[in-house]
Amino acid sequence: MDQRISFVTLPVADLPATRRFYLTGLGWEAHVEVPGEVLMIRTGQHLVLSLWDRAAFSREVGELQSGPGVPPLTLAHNVATPAEVDEVLATARGAGASVVQPGEHRDWGGYTGYFADPDGFRWEVAWNPGEIGRLVLPEEG
């Protein structure tokens, strides 16, 4: 089994709200869209974020964890400078993010903040000055 993630799939309660957040709010483009079922967004050269109706997700994968608290994952969007972290967090706030944790300098040397999408899924917006931080940035140009 190669070291590859092809899709990240998240169950969503209200697909129109998800659509408004990612497409209208953040300005992202759908690659595949089936109203009421699924919204797929290309988030890498060989990577797709799939936002799937929660009921359909549970029928195939299993009954979902529920209750209060943060969903057990974060997706990080890395950028090249601390200033861009603040800019992206402001964009997310403008798009209607339900929670925004402002950027903070972290012990490991980076600067990151978080926002939540309509289902509470946390995105970390990160500047990471280390080797792995450079590795995840797309090539220029």
Added chain:
Amino acid sequence: MDQRISFVTLPVADLPATRRFYLTGLGWEAHVEVPGEVLMIRTGQHLVLSLWDRAAFSREVGELQSGPGVPPLTLAHNVATPAEVDEVLATARGAGASVVQPGEHRDWGGYTGYFADPDGFRWEVAWNPGEIGRLVLPEEG
């Protein structure tokens, strides 16, 4: 905000068990490893899977959802043929996957199955004959 995911971070209860599953079991390689804290695995050209100690995750991100049920995400590993789906599911079983749902033909034309890692995080192993299925496969050679 560009359409990019740089890291997928999952909180894990028992990092040594996670290490045994992904590194010893699946044969993957760590890119960064801090024992007791985090294990980072490269899962794309500009993508990293970060398996982070659950207590540290909660301190930074917030108290986690808990209770029974499936965590609200899947990661998919796409392959080029249905036979490879079965092969990867067998590899996961051999690595000690806690749950394996055998491959099934899906209404949308693909063939997929699931396995669970030590924290119950579901990986979908998928053959997708459509356009988006080809898009997520790495180039040959």
